Amino acid sequence: MLSLLAAVAGLALPQLALGGEYSSASSYKVQTPPLTTDWTYNVGTDPWTEYPRPQLVRDRWQSLNGIWSYKNASASDLHRVPSGDLGQAIMIPSCIESALSGVMTPLDEQGNGNVKYSWFTTTFDVPSDWKEDDVVINFGAADWEATVFVNGKEAGFHRGGWTRFSIDITKHLKKHGQNELAVFVYDPTDSDEIVISVGKQTLRPDHIFYTPCSGIWGSVFIEPVPKAHIAQLDVSGDMHGKLTIKAHSSNGKSAPVHVHVYDPSNNIVASGSGTSDEDFVVRVGNPDLWSPEHPHLYDIKVKFGDDEVKSYTGFRTIEKGEVEGVVRPLLNGEFYLAFGPLDQGYWPDGLLTPPNREAMVYDLQVLKELGFNMVRKHIKVEPDLFYRACDEMGLLVMQDMPSMRPNINKIPSESEQEEFTRQLVKLVETHKSFPSIYTWVIYNEGWGQRPNAPESKLVPIVRELDPTRLINAVTGWHDSGYGDYHDNHHYSMPQCGTPFYSIPSSPYDPKRIGFQGEFGGVSTNTSMEHIWNVPKSFANINMTYEIDETIEVWNERAHEILDALRDQIQRYSCSGGVYTQTTDVEGEMNGLITYDRRLKRYDPAQWQRDIQALYDAAASRGGARIGSSRSPITAAKQWVSSLWYINTHVLRGLGF
Ligand SMILES: *[C@@H]1O[C@H](CO)[C@@H](O)[C@H](O)[C@H]1NC(C)=O
């Protein structure tokens, strides 16, 4: 089914090759990473051509992805804005440490990364039919701080490595001819005594921490907009067909907003109006609900003055409620057992940036094939197209806030904590319209978690920003009773909603959802051709608590571990879990697939059976029928619609 949105994205302007003016552009060459994927040498020099912002789509846009130029810099260089070719070609989007960037900044003798400051430059022409419009530049992500200059003038600044940002550059543009773009990036990962939200990045990759990623690692594009335009669009659909919309205006002046909602066959099913910068409601009668089994999406068109954008939503309700005496997560009113892998989203060739959309979706297809209905996006934020793919394919997302560095010797200061809070707010604000995201995670295993339960303040902040989802305040370790989950981490065997537990977990709290935020993680070594070829990294493969001699034994162990979870769902109060993990990453060898995505360790039939058994156990405790067993609601709906079919077609055919 081709959605309106996909059709629009497909029709968008063909991309112009940009940056070709610099001599360094011809010198771009993908570097040889410590491990390749099937995509490494197929990316070419025109990466990520898909429309990058699926929830706020404008017909006209121009990608600035492609070959730019780069140089290493120092702090004081911020005041010397460079112009022209910086001598080294770099592919955007990608971080300078990645092979796909063409730079792959070297590590020092100790194996440490060292680039803190960088300059990036490119040029662009503004299409002639945009001359009447304002122009906005959009960055998918730049780690950690980006200062953006257009034709030598500072146009904007952004702090935070994970979320998208936009800058109105109209007043700096030349009316005719080429414009010069220069971006100064500062990334203090593990440096300058600054504690920031880094997720798994470290300058000293080892065991469960990985190569850092600095620079512009998200897609960059420009677009023409009317002076008053929609800067951000919040949409949220519930199971009763209530669609709540808020169009944030670029100028803060309230003005009318008009909305049409389209069903998957592109018929208008509802229309409504409201005022910008305020919530308003449009009602859709009897919507096809969104769930992992039936990921129905509805396209939306929004008109605000001269601005017209497309978006989409799914109608579903996520809550906490009691089923047969146990507090459960509910999807569309039913206890829904979510089961997914820990998903790091790292790539041997692109690090934080997947080599391309096909590669990114490949991981999700593996998960769907095995019957997972969820993915825990682990202390990383993905490109928007990842969440769009989860919305379309039907995978719930448990979205982690990327942790600050887990250094017990340096706890975050007050101001670092404030910055973390600001970044958490940004994460929620920029992602709260994806229907697949069902839970926000604030802290992982105490990493960067100050003493005295800072989550007591953060839970209400997230709740106010987004009352439509569950909050997992702490996944693993220091739980003080906040949020909707009691989440235990226990390797390899689960302890999920059980009357037994191990330190540092606390006893299961029946007032909240019993959840196994991490378990499994058994490893098995593989041959050198699938290993991240950094000696320090593969020397530490055996730091995980369990290495299985063969893939067969690894599958057998996984079966025992999943069966233990099934037993805890059946007998106790376990409401879901996260198996570690989708892929190997650098020094970790515990993936369903290897880091290069070329070797599948899993026995598909066994995993499908074991995962289905979890859903069946939940169904026996009053849960939804998930997976191959058809839900009674769906069956009833199909029965009704077949009656309708008989009525309208058969009876008519019989001459009634
Ligand atoms: C980058 O520049 C800094 C300061 O000039 C220097 O210390 C560092 O070694 C350089 N790094 C690389 C990879 O050239």
Ligand SMILES: *[C@@H]1O[C@H](CO)[C@@H](O)[C@H](O)[C@H]1NC(C)=O
């Ligand atoms: C894992 O396999 C690689 C390649 O065969 C080998 O070099 C390495 O020593 C092995 N590591 C362990 C811990 O067995």
Ligand SMILES: *[C@@H]1O[C@H](CO)[C@@H](O)[C@H](O)[C@H]1NC(C)=O
């Ligand atoms: C891991 O393997 C290396 C050799 O590959 C060995 O030197 C080291 O002692 C092992 N560590 C553990 C914890 O077994």
